Amino acid sequence: MQPEEAPATVLLAGWGRATRTAADLVEPLTASGVEAAISDSGLRGVVARGMGRSYGDAALNAGGTVISTLRLDSLSDGGVVAGAGVSLRRLLAHLIPRGTTLPVLPGTAEVSVGGAIAADVHGKNHHVDGAFSEYVESFRLATPGGMINVSREREPQLFNATVGGMGLTGAIVDATLKTEAISSPFVSMDTDRVGDLESLMTLMSEGDERYKFSVAWIDCFARAASLGRGVLQRANYASELPEATLARGESQFERGPRLAPPDLVPTGALRPIAVSAFNEFRYRRSPSREREKLEAFPAFFHPLDVVADWNRLYGRAGFVQYQFVVPYGAEDVVRRVLDEQVRSPSYLAVLKQMGPSSGGMLSFPIEGWTLALDFPVAYEGLGEMLDRFDQWVAEVGGRVYLAKDSRMSSGLVEAMYPRLSEWREVAGGVDPEGVFRSDLSRRLRIKE
Amino acid sequence: MENAFGIPQSVLAIGGASEIAVAVLKAMAGKGLERVVLAGRSRESLASAEAQIRDSGVADVETMEWDVADGRRQESLVDAAFVAGGEFDLVLLSAGVLGSTSAAEAEPNEAIAVMETNYVGPAVVSLAVSQRLKAQGHGVIVLLSSVAAVRPRRANYVYGSSKAGIDFFCRGLAESLAGTGVRIVVVRPGFVHTKMTAGMPEAPFSTTADDVAREVIRGLARKDAVIWTPSILRWVSLVMRHLPLWLWRKVQERES
Numbered sequence: 144m145q146p147e148e149a150p151a152t153v154l155l156a157g158w159g160r161a162t163r164t165a166a167d168l169v170e171p172l173t174a175s176g177v178e179a180a181i182s183d184s185g186l187r188g189v190v191a192r193g194m195g196r197s198y199g200d201a202a203l204n205a206g207g208t209v210i211s212t213l214r215l216d217s218l219s220d221g222g223v224v225a226g227a228g229v230s231l232r233r234l235l236a237h238l239i240p241r242g243t244t245l246p247v248l249p250g251t252a253e254v255s256v257g258g259a260i261a262a263d264v265h266g267k268n269h270h271v272d273g274a275f276s277e278y279v280e281s282f283r284l285a286t287p288g289g290m291i292n293v294s295r296e297r298e299p300q301l302f303n304a305t306v307g308g309m310g311l312t313g314a315i316v317d318a319t320l321k322t323e324a325i326s327s328p329f330v331s332m333d334t335d336r337v338g339d340l341e342s343l344m345t346l347m348s349e350g351d352e353r354y355k356f357s358v359a360w361i362d363c364f365a366r367a368a369s370l371g372r373g374v375l376q377r378a379n380y381a382s383e384l385p386e387a388t389l390a391r392g393e394s395q396f397e398r399g400p401r402l403a404p405p406d407l408v409p410t411g412a413l414r415p416i417a418v419s420a421f422n423e424f425r426y427r428r429s430p431s432r433e434r435e436k437l438e439a440f441p442a443f444f445h446p447l448d449v450v451a452d453w454n455r456l457y458g459r460a461g462f463v464q465y466q467f468v469v470p471y472g473a474e475d476v477v478r479r480v481l482d483e484q485v486r487s488p489s490y491l492a493v494l495k496q497m498g499p500s501s502g503g504m505l506s507f508p509i510e511g512w513t514l515a516l517d518f519p520v521a522y523e524g525l526g527e528m529l530d531r532f533d534q535w536v537a538e539v540g541g542r543v544y545l546a547k548d549s550r551m552s553s554g555l556v557e558a559m560y561p562r563l564s565e566w567r568e569v570a571g572g573v574d575p576e577g578v579f580r581s582d583l584s585r586r587l588r589i590k591e
Numbered sequence: 592m593e594n595a596f597g598i599p600q601s602v603l604a605i606g607g608a609s610e611i612a613v614a615v616l617k618a619m620a621g622k623g624l625e626r627v628v629l630a631g632r633s634r635e636s637l638a639s640a641e642a643q644i645r646d647s648g649v650a651d652v653e654t655m656e657w658d659v660a661d662g663r664r665q666e667s668l669v670d671a672a673f674v675a676g677g678e679f680d681l682v683l684l685s686a687g688v689l690g691s692t693s694a695a696e697a698e699p700n701e702a703i704a705v706m707e708t709n710y711v712g713p714a715v716v717s718l719a720v721s722q723r724l725k726a727q728g729h730g731v732i733v734l735l736s737s738v739a740a741v742r743p744r745r746a747n748y749v750y751g752s753s754k755a756g757i758d759f760f761c762r763g764l765a766e767s768l769a770g771t772g773v774r775i776v777v778v779r780p781g782f783v784h785t786k787m788t789a790g791m792p793e794a795p796f797s798t799t800a801d802d803v804a805r806e807v808i809r810g811l812a813r814k815d816a817v818i819w820t821p822s823i824l825r826w827v828s829l830v831m832r833h834l835p836l837w838l839w840r841k842v843q844e845r846e847s
């Protein structure tokens with residue numbers, strides 16, 4: 144075993160690379176190492192960090208301590224009890240040969256168990272199966288007052304404050320997860336190319352309930368009559384498959400990223416003109432209608448994972464992801480956002496329906512429509528535009544996803560997250576001095 | 592915390608009554624700016640700046656007496672500001688005086704105030720501030736340098752040398768801050784219509800304080816280390832720097 148090292152001051156960034164701040168990084172090997180890191184933390188507090196896939200400043204703590212969980216990497220009981228730093232990719236590689244999977248998978252498998260719980264992540268099946276926390280039985284939470292065993296039954300309040308709580312109630316050390324039996328690591332996918340937003344949303348509202356998984360990719364460069372045109376991919380787990388196909392599927396999770404942007408590609412190589420052409424190509428290339436195509440899990444769930452560090456393509460200034468959800472009845476906000484962003488079009492956009500909320504007090508999902516958009520930071524006027532979107536979203540009772548945010552101002556958080564005061568009370572109970580904090584919590588005044 | 596666009600929540604502006612500083616702060620209001628401390632030498636000009644910034648929607652504005660020309664007092668002023676104000680996301684160094692070249696040529700001691708205000712004070716401030724920001728693990732120092740720092744002119748070389756000095760100093764300090772989460776941004780405006788230039792003949796590529804503010808905000812989002820305002824000065828100055836001396840003299844003759 145490697146020895147625990149003294150903390151080193153390092154510069155950390157979120158996946159969007161738009162803000163970078165320095166913190167003392169500690170990488171404990173054990174639960175008691177985590178507790179020691181908490182009690183050794185200074186005036187600027189402490190927060191846990193998994194794989195740094197949150198886009199903004201949730202896993203940063205400028206001038207304070209950041210606990211990397213990546214060496215809390217134990218796996219036992221057939222993968223059901225996992226250290227907080229175990230990646231979903233590693234878990235899948237472990238579970239799939241045993242004929243099971245994780246019921247909720249976000250758009251990348253390069254996410255830690257701790258990060259998945261703290262952001263209460265959602266997958267393409269949220270409309271049917273809910274968020275990650277629904278499949279969390281219990282976890283151990285290191286707090287300034289000591290280690291707490293948390294489950295829905297034993298500590299309902301703390302459970303619901305920690306799932307979706309963005310690491311601000313304590314550090315999860317390990318978790319017991321529920322898994323789901325599958326007959327193969329493949330899905331049977333239906334694809335529909337849809338020429339405009341109206342038709343896309345109609346198709347989704349009418350048919351999504353027949354599918355476990357549903358997500359639409361939207362070409363944000365398309366205007367006017369083609370506004371919101373996209374490709375809808377919906378799927379269910381595939382049943383009975385030949386042995387050879389099965390074997391092929393199982394090996395897929397052993398591999399990491401296969402490609403990386405070559406060093407010669409300048410950072411910031413992505414330019415609107417190129418992205419626009421790519422989107423056109425992607426739209427045209429997609430079948431206009433295809434049924435029951437067999438697709439292996441990685442290609443279906445985590446298509447971007449084959450390229451390592453693709454976030455660097457956005458260049459030095461980085462990028463922001465803007466993901467919001469609005470309740471049913473507020474479809475107009477989705478249309479207005481797409482309409483308005485056309486002047487500085489999003490490079491990547493994903494639309495999906497969400498099911499009812501879980502119990503997480505700060506969990507993002509609410510029943511309705513969620514749209515995620517990626518923009519280079521350097522777009523002129525982007526900040527003002529997103530500030531306007533915040534207003535529209537808040538007005539209809541929607542919210543912005545904290546795990547993606549890096550730019551919102553503090554004023555709207557209480558409106559977007561009406562259970563914030565309840566959350567503050569629970570968080571204050573386990574962490575009365577506010578030792579757990581992050582750049583996100585400072586920027587949005589989450590703990591104040 | 593500054594957000595993804597580099598917009599701060601809290602700012603300490605030294606030379607906070609400067610018209611350019613006020614324009615920058617007003618442009619940040621409504622984008623997430625919440626708290627401002629304006630530091631300067633004259634109560635009256637600070638009070639008027641304070642009112643303008645409040646009107647633009649920032650509720651929490653305070654003022655602080657601060658004479659940047661007294662180099663030895665800077666460290667304790669920085670300490671006082673951070674002790675009272677806690678954390679600052681951005682420190683704006685906008686104090687400056689133009690001085691008079693001809694006055695200095697006649698009376699050498701006249702040059703001292705320009706050097707102390709534009710170079711000595713801000714240099715010590717930026718050292719002291721960078722220690723504080725390093726401890727915070729984040730923050731930006733924005734220095735108002737000038738295009739006058741690019742190449743000496745007979746008309747303003749006293750001022751120009753002080754700007755060249757502080758510009759050089761801050762870019763060097765920025766190197767030493769790599770990896771600390773602290774950045775320094777050097778802004779090099781051309782001729783800006785403010786009280787500093789009132790009554791002077793207008794130079795080519797002149798702009799307003801609001802133009803400068805816009806470019807600063809754009810540059811912060813792009814994480815530029817040097818911001819020229821207007822941006823074309825980046826290229827103009829490149830030419831200026833490489834003109835042969837005889838031609839450079841001719842340019843100056845035409846201007847005066």
Ligand SMILES: Cc1cc2nc3c(=O)[nH]c(=O)nc-3n(C[C@H](O)[C@H](O)[C@H](O)COP(=O)(O)OP(=O)(O)OC[C@H]3O[C@@H](n4cnc5c(N)ncnc54)[C@H](O)[C@@H]3O)c2cc1C
Binds near residue numbers: 190196256315447546
């Ligand atoms: C390409 C891509 C696609 C994505 N798709 C989706 C998606 O479909 N659905 C979705 O919901 N999200 C999605 N995300 C976001 C991502 O799933 C979340 O941000 C997730 O939290 C990242 O996990 P991480 O391990 O990288 O956590 P980090 O980014 O390191 O941390 C995220 C948050 O979790 C907290 N945290 C981490 N570990 C612990 C711990 N052990 N104890 C307590 N708190 C902890 C941190 O303090 C921080 O607040 C996507 C991200 C990317 C890059």
Ligand SMILES: NC(=O)c1ccc[n+]([C@@H]2O[C@H](COP(=O)([O-])OP(=O)(O)OC[C@H]3O[C@@H](n4cnc5c(N)ncnc54)[C@H](OP(=O)(O)O)[C@@H]3O)[C@@H](O)[C@H]2O)c1
Binds near residue numbers: 605611633636
């Ligand atoms: N205007 C231009 O064309 C131009 C071009 C390039 C660079 N710049 C630079 O931009 C900065 C701002 O200039 P501006 O155009 O906004 O002019 P300004 O309005 O005159 O601002 C200068 C500020 O510096 C303050 N100041 C002067 N001496 C000081 C001292 N000893 N201690 C504390 N504060 C002091 C002044 O205070 P009072 O209010 O009390 O006078 C004034 O508020 C300056 O550094 C200037 O050199 C200006």
